[in-house]
Amino acid sequence: MERVRGIGGIFFKARDPAALGAWYRDHLGVDVDPTWGGCAFTWRDHDTGSAPASTIWSPFKEDTTYFAPSTASFMVNFRVDDLDAMLAQLRAAGCDVDERVERSEFGAFGWVMDPEGNRVELWQPPEG
Numbered sequence: 001m002e003r004v005r006g007i008g009g010i011f012f013k014a015r016d017p018a019a020l021g022a023w024y025r026d027h028l029g030v031d032v033d034p035t036w037g038g039c040a041f042t043w044r045d046h047d048t049g050s051a052p053a054s055t056i057w058s059p060f061k062e063d064t065t066y067f068a069p070s071t072a073s074f075m076v077n078f079r080v081d082d083l084d085a086m087l088a089q090l091r092a093a094g095c096d097v098d099e100r101v102e103r104s105e106f107g108a109f110g111w112v113m114d115p116e117g118n119r120v121e122l123w124q125p126p127e128g
Helices: 017-028 083-092
Strands: 006-014 039-044 052-061 074-079 102-104 107-113 119-124
Touching: 006 119, 017 052, 083 107, 083 119
Parallel strands: 006 052, 074 119
Antiparallel strands: 006 074, 039 052, 102 107, 107 119
């Protein structure tokens, strides 16, 4: 059985993502990257102890459609080992799985809606 291995990111809507990012930087020490307005918290994979990993914190503009069809103000991104197997498992269980899968240098991404209408992003990080 495929399962989630950790949180890959926390994404949420904000009226002014830049100002909110500055507040988190100035008051909580969150290292907000000015080029994309978020922060990557880096750590080491718990299984290998040496593979680099990260969790992303990122405010989005409040009118983003990236979380659609969910109307929630947030989306959680979960790390998985085998995205295709996870999506197949969810489909077999009757879950509402988005047909679209994105593959890029950042890894593979897929989406499912939870029973309360929240969009959940599943992420298989790139090799290495």
